[in-house]
Amino acid sequence: MKRRKEIGLDFEIDKLTNSIENVITGDSFSTEVSLANITDLKGVKKKDSWQFNWMYEYKQPERDIYKLTIVNNQDIIQGLVSLEVKTDHVYMHLVESAPFNKGKNKVYAGVLGNLVAFACKLSFQRGHEGNVSFQSKSQLVQHYIDSLDAKHIGGRVMILDTVAALKLINKYFPL
Amino acid sequence: MKNKTNELNVDFIGGLGPLTKEEENAISKFLRENKEKIKSKELRGKLTSKKRSSKQLA
Numbered sequence: 001m002k003r004r005k006e007i008g009l010d011f012e013i014d015k016l017t018n019s020i021e022n023v024i025t026g027d028s029f030s031t032e033v034s035l036a037n038i039t040d041l042k043g044v045k046k047k048d049s050w051q052f053n054w055m056y057e058y059k060q061p062e063r064d065i066y067k068l069t070i071v072n073n074q075d076i077i078q079g080l081v082s083l084e085v086k087t088d089h090v091y092m093h094l095v096e097s098a099p100f101n102k103g104k105n106k107v108y109a110g111v112l113g114n115l116v117a118f119a120c121k122l123s124f125q126r127g128h129e130g131n132v133s134f135q136s137k138s139q140l141v142q143h144y145i146d147s148l149d150a151k152h153i154g155g156r157v158m159i160l161d162t163v164a165a166l167k168l169i170n171k172y173f174p175l
Numbered sequence: 176m177k178n179k180t181n182e183l184n185v186d187f188i189g190g191l192g193p194l195t196k197e198e199e200n201a202i203s204k205f206l207r208e209n210k211e212k213i214k215s216k217e218l219r220g221k222l223t224s225k226k227r228s229s230k231q232l233a
Contacts, residue, residue, distance in 0.1 A: 052190050082189075088206050091194065096187040103186065113183045129210075133202050135191040147183040153205045156191060157198050161209055 018117075018173055020070070020078060020108040029070045029108070033118045036067040036080060044077065049099035057082040063093055068115055079111040083119055089131035089159075090123040092116070110172070116148065117172035120165035130165025134158055 019028040036058070044054045058065050060082075068079045078101060082093040097111045119132045135156045136144055144150040149164035160168070194202070 051187055086199075088203055092189055094187070094189040096190075101186075112185060112188065116183070116188070131206055133194075134189050135194070136188070137191070140185065143183075143185070144188075147181055151205070153201055155198060155201075157194070157202060159202065159205060161206075162213075 018114055020068075020110040020114060023106055023109050031068055031070055031078065031114065032074075033066050033068050033115070034074075036065040036077070040067055040077060041065070044080065049102075050096065052094055052096055054080055054082075054096075057094060060093075066115070066118065068111055068118075078108060079115050081115040081119060083122060085122070085126050085128075089128045089133055090119055090126065092119050092132055092134040095119075095134075113168070114172050116160070117168040120160060120168050121173065123165060124169075130160070130162045130169070132160040132165065134160075 018032075019030050021028050036054075038058065041054050041058050044050050046053065054065065057063055063082050063084050066081050066083065067077045068081075069075075069077060077098055079095065079097045081095045084091045084093060095112055095115050097106070100107050101109075101111050116132070120130045123132050124130045136150075136152075136158045138156065141152050141158065144158050145152060148160060149167055150158040150160050151164070152158055
């Protein structure tokens, strides 16, 4: 009997191209999402107005940290996401825009949405049908329902199901 | 009147600590039930279209 060659799905997503928009000029810049390494995260510190301890996230073995950067400008991180591939979905531990992309004076819009859409895409690629979960503060639950089409399943847990994931992917990664 | 915006308008998401066992179970339950719902919807759609085509043949 002919032995079937096993083809494993042992792949790493290293790049996905999309764009973010300069708030002032309205210009779009192509972006890519790639795995962040320890050198990338050395410049991501609370003293530089990042809100979370990304080095701690990086040190958690079950989590992967991805960075969003503008194409041909990999040194400037526009935002970060910490993801864990669970048995039936992808859990989003943390997503944060770079300090210069926060608040009313942000330089680029679309950073966070872009990274959430990436999490959905990763979920599809890992066979979890786009399902992504994350935690929300109670006052933001309705905002995530309105903006991401997320489902609130009680407590602080929100879920992006297949339908919501497809909407986000189509919005942020159009063909 | 304040306009309702549908754009994601936050600077970060998460950072509220790890999921509890109960939360993990609730997620799995939701995903399982959601999958079942979609499957039965698809099945219902198939049956309806089968019924329709057999009616047309008759």
